Amino acid sequence: VQLVESGGGLVQAGGSLRLSCAASGFTFDDYAIAWFRQAPGKEREGVSCVSMSDGRTYYADSVKGRATISTDNAKQMAYLQIDNLEPEDTAMYYCGADVSWVLFRAWGMGTPRQWGQGTQVTVSS
Secondary structure (H helix, E strand, O other): OEEEEEOOEEEEOOOOEEEEEEEEOOOHHHOEEEEEEEOOOOOOEEEEEEEOOOOOEEEOOOOOOOEEEEEEOOOOEEEEEEOOOOHHHOEEEEEEEEOHHHHEEOOEEOOOOEEOOOEEEEEEO
16 A cells, blocks of 8 residues: 655645645555644644545544545545645645545544655745
8 A cells, every 4th residue: 555645835824735645555446535734743633534435525623614625536646625724734744545434433533544654734924
């Protein structure tokens, strides 16, 4: 299993970024894809996830209304676009994959067993 993130960078507050996650080594359609982030000195936060099997999505309150998760199943790609970026969005963003029941939990997002290496997003004020 391999997950490779890209698309991070430096952006001004109010701008947008689209992060990409290229997946390989597993049957994409059987899984759910999640995006997490971790800022220095802070706990890891589940940002969003999407189920390939039924299209369910989840968004953390911190990005709800500003983020859109999407996939291109034919290309085995997942994307996270965040609009109206805020300095508080600065973090390393990670793509994760697992079966839906692991990621979609009653309290929010579970922890996936497969992870990418991350892509840095820095939002300047």
